[in-house]
Amino acid sequence: MNAYDYIEGIPMWAGKKHSLEEIEDFLQELKDPQKSFCVVHVAGTNGKGSVCAFLTSILKEAGYFTGTFISPHLERLEERFLLDGNVIGQEDFRQSFQEVYETAKKRQERGLGHPSYFEFLFYMAMVLFARKGVEAAVLETGMGGRLDATNVIKDPLACAITSISLDHTKYLGNTIPEIAGEKAGIIKPGVPVVYDGTDQEAAQVILSQALRQKAPAEAVTGEDYVREKASLAGETGQDGLQEGFWIRECLGGRAGLRLCVPFSAPYQAQNAMIAVKTARVLNRRGLKISSEQIVRGVANARWPGRMEQAAAGVYLDGAHNPGGIRAFEEAAFEIIQRQGKKPYLIFGVMEDKDYREMAALLCEKVSWQAIGLVHGKSSRGASLLSLKEAFEPVYGGPVYEFSSAEEAMEKMKVMSGDGLVFCAGSLYLTGEWKQALNKVNADKGVNVHD
Incomplete structure (x- = not known):
C-alpha cells in the first residue's frame, strides 16, 4: 500500500x-x-x-x-x-x-x-x-x-x-x-x-x-x-x-x-x-x-515559505488571508525601499478566501510593475477570471494570467530583469513556486535554498 x-x-x-x-x-x-x-x-x-x-x-x-x-x-x-x-x-x-x-x-x-x-x-x-x-x-x-x-x-x-x-x-x-x-x-x-x-x-x-x-x-x-x-x-x-x-x-x-x-x-x-x-x-x-x-x-530558526528569500531577488510568502496579506505588503514595501529595485507580484489563492480584500490590500503601498495571476494545481484554487476581476478596481498596471506556477515564475523572472519578484496568496502554492523556481534555475546551476 x-x-x-x-x-x-x-x-x-x-x-x-x-x-x-x-x-x-x-x-x-x-x-x-x-x-x-x-x-x-x-x-x-x-x-x-x-x-x-x-x-x-x-x-x-x-x-x-x-x-x-x-x-x-x-x-x-x-x-x-x-x-x-x-x-x-x-x-x-x-x-x-x-x-x-x-x-x-x-x-x-x-x-x-x-x-x-x-x-x-x-x-x-x-x-x-x-x-x-x-x-x-x-x-x-x-x-x-x-x-x-x-x-x-x-x-x-x-x-x-x-x-x-x-x-x-x-x-x-x-x-x-x-x-x-x-x-x-x-x-x-x-x-x-x-x-x-x-x-x-x-x-x-x-x-x-x-x-x-x-x-x-x-x-x-x-x-x-x-x-x-x-x-x-x-x-x-x-x-x-x-x-x-x-x-x-x-x-x-x-x-x-x-x-x-x-x-x-x-x-x-x-x-x-x-x-x-x-x-x-x-x-x-x-x-x-x-x-x-x-x-x-x-x-538559528528556519521557516520556509514565510517571506523566504528563495533565490536572489525572489521572495515567497504563504500569506493567505487579509491579516497575512497586510503584513506581507508591509514587509515587501520595506524590502523594496531598502533595495531600491522594481517589484513584481505573482498571486494565487484558494477560492474560499477573501481575495477581493486581499487584492485591495496588496495595492495600498506597493507600486507593482506587473502582476501575474496563477491558479495552481489544486481544484480549490480561485479562477484566473475571478482574480483578474478582483484586481481591476484597485490596480491599473498590466495583469498577466498563467496556467501554472512554473510558467508564472519563468515569465515573471524574465520580465523583472534585475528587479524583485514576490509570490503570495497560498501556502499550498508556495511549494509549487519553489519547484518552479528550481526548474527555472536548473540550467543556470542555481538551487532554491531549503
Whole structure:
C-alpha cells in the first residue's frame, strides 16, 4: 500500500469530524503516545508556524530532543513532522503510518469511524514522537483550537496564541472575537498562556478565557521590544543568502535580550517575542532554558515559505488571508525601499478566501510593475477570471494570467530583469513556486535554498 496515496485519499474537509473524546479513545488504542513527552500548544491565525519554528530552535539549543507537528506542508507530507527541526525520513513516515492505519482498520471493523485527514496525521505525529523518544513536542493546531484534534492534550506545559485574523470563517465565525474564542479554546486550567495582544478585540476574548481557566496570561505587544536600525542584509549566512534584523527586548523600561531575527519580514519580531516569552514560561515550569540558549535559538530558526528569500531577488510568502496579506505588503514595501529595485507580484489563492480584500490590500503601498495571476494545481484554487476581476478596481498596471506556477515564475523572472519578484496568496502554492523556481534555475546551476 502506498501511504502517501492513502492519506491524500482521505477527504480534507468532508467526512465526520470526531469529538475530542473519540480522539482520546483512538489514542488510548495507540497506548497513549502523547503522554510520553511534554507539550507546547500553539494556536492562532497568522504566525503560529513561525512561533513553532522559533520554539523548536530554542528547545533544540537547550538540549531537548524536540518533535514538531505543523501544517500544511509545502511540497511533501513529511514536512509536517520535524525532529529537532529536521523533516523526517520516509522510513519513519512509513512506520508511523502503518501503526495508525492498522489501528484505524481494526476500529472500522468494530463499526467505528475512520480518522479525518488531519486526525490521521496527528496520530502519526504522536506515535512517531513516542517511538523516537522525543522529550518536548511543539504542536500547531490545524484550524481553530477548541475542537481541534490537538486539543486532546490536557496538560501542556504552556500555550501560545498568535495574531487573529478573519480566516476559515465558515467554520470559526465571522468576527474577530468569535475566531479568538475558538483559538482560546486551547487554554487549560492553570496552564500559562502567552498571546498576541496587538488586537484589542482578540486580546480581550483570550484574556477572559484565561481568567475563567485561572491560567496565568501574558500579552505581547509592540511595547515589549524595539527594532534596531541595523539589518543583516548583505551579510552571508549559512544559506548563502542572509536577511534579517535585530530587536531589543524591553523589560519594564530596562533593556532585555538583544535578538537576531533571521527573517526579512518585520512581523517576525512579534512572533519571535511570543516564542521568547513562552520559552521563559517553560523555564519556570521545569525545563532548563537559559537566556543564551534563547538568543541562539531565535537566531538559528528556519521557516520556509514565510517571506523566504528563495533565490536572489525572489521572495515567497504563504500569506493567505487579509491579516497575512497586510503584513506581507508591509514587509515587501520595506524590502523594496531598502533595495531600491522594481517589484513584481505573482498571486494565487484558494477560492474560499477573501481575495477581493486581499487584492485591495496588496495595492495600498506597493507600486507593482506587473502582476501575474496563477491558479495552481489544486481544484480549490480561485479562477484566473475571478482574480483578474478582483484586481481591476484597485490596480491599473498590466495583469498577466498563467496556467501554472512554473510558467508564472519563468515569465515573471524574465520580465523583472534585475528587479524583485514576490509570490503570495497560498501556502499550498508556495511549494509549487519553489519547484518552479528550481526548474527555472536548473540550467543556470542555481538551487532554491531549503
